[in-house]
Amino acid sequence: MNAPVSLKASDYKSDLKPVWCPGCGDYHVLLAVTKALAELQRPAHDIAVISGIGCSSRIPAYLNAYGFHGVHGRALPLGTGLKVARPELTVLVAGGDGDGFSIGGNHFLHACRRNIDITYLVMDNQVYGMTKGQPSPTTAPDWDSALSPGGTGLRPFHPLVIALASGANFVARTFSGDIKGTTQTLVEAIRHPGFSFVEVLSPCVTFRPEQREWKSAVHAAPVTPTDDPARAARRIMTDDGFNTGILFRGTRDPYSLARSDTVADMTAFERPFEL
Amino acid sequence: MTAGGLLLDAAGKAGLYGLQTRSVGPQIRGGEAAALLRLADWPVETHSGAFDLLLALDWSNFSRFAAEIKLDARSVVIADPVSGTVPEIVTAATQNIVELPIKEIADNISGGRVNMVALGLLCGAIGLHEADLIELIAGKLVAKGASAIEAGTACLHEGFQHSTRLDAVTAIGPERRQTGERRWLLTGNEAAGLGALRGGVRFAAAYPITPATEILEWLAPALARAGGTLVQAEDELASVNMIIGASYGGVPALTATSGPGLALMTESIGLATAAEVPIVVIDVMRGGPSTGIPTKSEQSDLNIAVHGLHGDAPHLVVAPVSLADCLFTTQWAVHLAEAMQAPAIVLSDQFLGQARMIVDRPADIAFVAARRRTENPDDDYARYALTPDGISPMSVPGVAGGQYTADGLAHAVSGTPSSAAEDHLAQLAKRRRKIDEFVYGDHWADIEGDGDFVIVTWGSTAAPVREAAEQARAHGLHIKTVAVRLLAPLKVAALAHELDGARRVLVVEQNETGQFHRYLRSLCDLPADTRAVHHPGPLSVTPDEVLGEILKEHSL
Structure with missing residues (x-):
């Protein structure tokens, strides 16, 4: 083995230029991800970043890691x-x-429930950006758009509560503009065993320019993380939606990824068929 | 159903061949059910013609599957008078109705059961040894205790005693044939599971669906013992994406489903095509469209399997040509998918999947997963490099320097998204090339016989076609059968070679519209005298039906 080389955030960045609009919150998320990976010092070839379809789902190609940009909703x-x-x-x-809460909603529930040791990062901008501005499950009911004139009239989906209720083992909210906070939260999410869910409020300055104001609305959670889902749920359901930090850190055992050590001889499988 | 299974087991122990299928109603448990068996001293692979013997324990709702239980004047029907009047559809077919008080016999035995009495009757009628059967029953009932074995033995004995009244039934056993070969008793779903495992599959994702679930249930413990894993998915959208994820990680992966599940999976099978991730999807076909007839067989998913993906998406479609061939074809599918880094759909069906059959032990084959990988990618490694055969060395996570992003977006050789015409054309062509130019060998079809009368078929209808052709040859006719295993890409030149000089061609399959016939027409120049023979499920295509078509053609 060579002497360990310290990996820098820039080592995790690819040289591909993002398709994102200038001012998009996702640039900050990309930066925070590279910083988090550098802090973890995981080699790029031992990391895989998986996504579906949408603006933020373009992120794998902008990282130096293994990546998979799949179909809509199935990341x-x-x-x-x-x-x-x-x-x-x-x-x-x-x-x-x-991608995560509408077309992929069922997978979100079951991934939380299954509690496999992966980290799910959702860049929430409350809009479909790639298709030029339609309401998403997290959009406020009165947001006017060409597809839903006058608003959807629908109550927004609450990802953090759903994650908690479905069994996610780590639930956090961050703001993309807070690069340091997002980085630290991601580091802890990746380290925490089981399914970790991180919602990053990531403004869409093109279709939701009012989200520029998020930077003055967000505030750090005033309390330390709890491992009590009921307390966490109460906290999340009563906050203003701009409370950032680690809101739940569970102790549930992750899905077992153990393998049998001894591998059966192939002929063992045909014996039951023999007459 | 249990008694039917034991009868097949007993026939197997006695050195016979046979198969067992079932016809059941929609009830989750209980309700009307028929166990259909055919036994012989040669390897039978399909039901044929009228049944020699029908034993009815309960006539209620018989009409629901009467069409699947063909009887003729030679058929013997055993009926218990307490089960009610023999249905008219039965008495219209045969006069050979033997009344036996099966229930009364069972009731006179402590813990007695009608199905065990019935089993004794049937085994006695066809000439099996009572002692062998008692040994078999003792083994099956050992967990239920001594009193159960005692009751079962007594019932069997009474059944054997009463079977003397069934002289009209042709006895075939026991030990008519002393086989040197090892024989297996299994279902096609089990054979497919074994083929997957032998081919190297070490990850499966599962969403239950009739009639494919048994493949997944067989694989769950088997994969664990083989150092692999199975995950139960939340739906078929998840299961297909889970296997794509696992295979992207370098682990050969498979799922099994039926028509409705395949429909849900098609978008992501296209992803596996575009991102060049090998996967195997087994579709155990059932009656369609929509929910259709989940418990009964039909070959009506050919269109969706071949043409269901959006875009120009070359992939593999194979179909086993017999129950035992579910093993070979699934194993081959794993090999093909891995070799070409492409999805392979295996079209099995409810008959192949759920029939239990006694077969000669299938030959071991060498096909295993062998993916072209790179372990030492250089600085300019390009995942989707344009190679002469279209297959690009694949890097997998963990390989230093091989990082790339797999993508369903059109991409350049590096994997970087690209909407440029030249990249799209180059990648489309490479993906087409690797599928079209691969050397498939002789396995594209099973061909038997020779002659200018050719029957082309696929999947489970191959068995009745083979049997009909055998009978036709016994009539002195020269018949060739071509059972196509590789449905996509269709080996057009090889098929043309087999049809060269053919005067008459029949294309036989089990669906309403003749999907295979239309598919052949779209790609091949078939001889002028080519006729499509097909009907939808649940009625199976039978050897005598095919023989009738052959003789009709021949007399023209």
Whole structure:
């Protein structure tokens, strides 16, 4: 072995230029991810970043790591299959609110429930950006758009509560503009065993320019993380949606990725068929 | 159903061949059910013609599957008078109705059961040894205790005693054939599971669906013992993506489903095509469309398997040509998918999957997963490099310097998304090339016989076609059968070679529209005298039906 070389954040960045708009919150998320990986000092080839479809789902190609940009809504099962097949890898799943909570909603529930040791990072901007501004599950009911004139009239989906109720083992909210806080939260999320869910409020300055104000709305959670889901749920359901920090840190055993040590001889499988 | 299974077990022990299928109603448990068996001293692979013997324990709802239980004047029907009137559809077919008080016999035995009495009757009628059967029953009932074995033995004995009244039944056993070969008793779903395992599959994702679930249930403990894993998914969208994820990680992966599940998976099978991730999806076909007939067989998913993906998406579609061939074809599918880094769909069906059959032990084959990998990628490694055969060395997570992003977006050789025409054309062509130019060998079809009368078929209808052709040859006709195993890409030149000089061609399959016939027409120049023979499930294509078509053609 060579002497360990200290890996820098820039070592995790690819040289591909993002398709994102100038001012998009996802640039900060990209930076925070590279910083978090540098802090963990995991070699780039032992990391896989898996995504679906949408603006934020473009992130794998902007990282120097293994990546998979799959179909819309199915990032979590892709990441689940990879992690189960290759437990030694660090698997991050990343995407947006439409990808994760609408088309991929069922997978979100079951990934939380299954509690496999992966980290799910959702860049929530409360809008479908790639298709030019339609309401997502986290959009406020009165947000006007061409597809839903006058608003959807629907109550927004609450990702953190759903994650908690479904069994996620780590639940946090961060703001993309807080690069240091996002970095630290991601480091802890990746380190925490089981399914870690991190919602990053990541403004869409093109279709939701009012989200520029998020930077003055966010505030750090005033309390330390709890391992009590009931307390965490109460805290999350009564906050203003801009409370950032680690809101729940559970102690549930992750999904077992153990393998049998002894591998059966192939002929053992045909014996039951013999007459 | 238990008695039917034991009868097949007993026939197997006695050196016979046979198969057992079932016809059941929609009830989750209980309800009307028929165990259909065919036994012989040669390897039978399909039901044929009228049943020699029908034993009815309960006539209620018989009409629901009467069409699947063909009887004729030679058929013997055993009926218990307390089960009610013999249905008209039965008495119209045969006069040979033997009344036996099966329930009364069972009731006179402490712990007695009608199905054990019935089993004794049937085994006695076909000439099996009572002692062998008692030994078998003792083994099966050992967990239920001595009193159960005693009751079962007494029932069997009474059944054997009463079987003397069934002289009209043709006895075939026991030990008519002394086989030197080792024989297996298994279902096609089990054979497919074994083929997957032998081929190197070490990850499966599972969502339950009739009639494919048994593949997954067989694989769950088997994979654990083989150092692999199975995950139960939340839906088929998840299961197909889980296997794509696992295979992206370098582990050969498979899922099994039926038509509705395949429909859900098609978008992601396209992803596996575009991102060049090998996967195997077994579709155990059932009656369609929509929920259709989950418990009954039909070959009606050919269209979706071959044409269901959006975009130009070359992939592999294979179909086993017999129950035992579920093993070979699944193992081969794993090999092909891995070799070409492409998805392979295996079209099994409910008959192949759920029939239990006594077969000669399938030959061991060498096909295993062998993916072209790179372990030492250089600085300019390009995941989707344009190679002469279209297959690009694949790096997997863990390999230093091989980092790339697999993508369903059109991409350049590096994997970087690209909407440029030249990249799209180059990648489309490479993916087409690797599938079209691969050397598949002789396995594209099983070909038997020779002659200018050719029957082309696929999947489970191959068995009745083979049997009909055998019978036709006994009539002195020269018939060739071509059972196509590799459905996509279709080996057009090889098929043309087999059809060269053919005067008459029949294309036989089990679906309403003749999907295979239309597919062949779209790609091949078939001889002028080519006729499509097909009907939908649940009625199976039978050897005598095919023989009738052959003789009809021949008399023209």
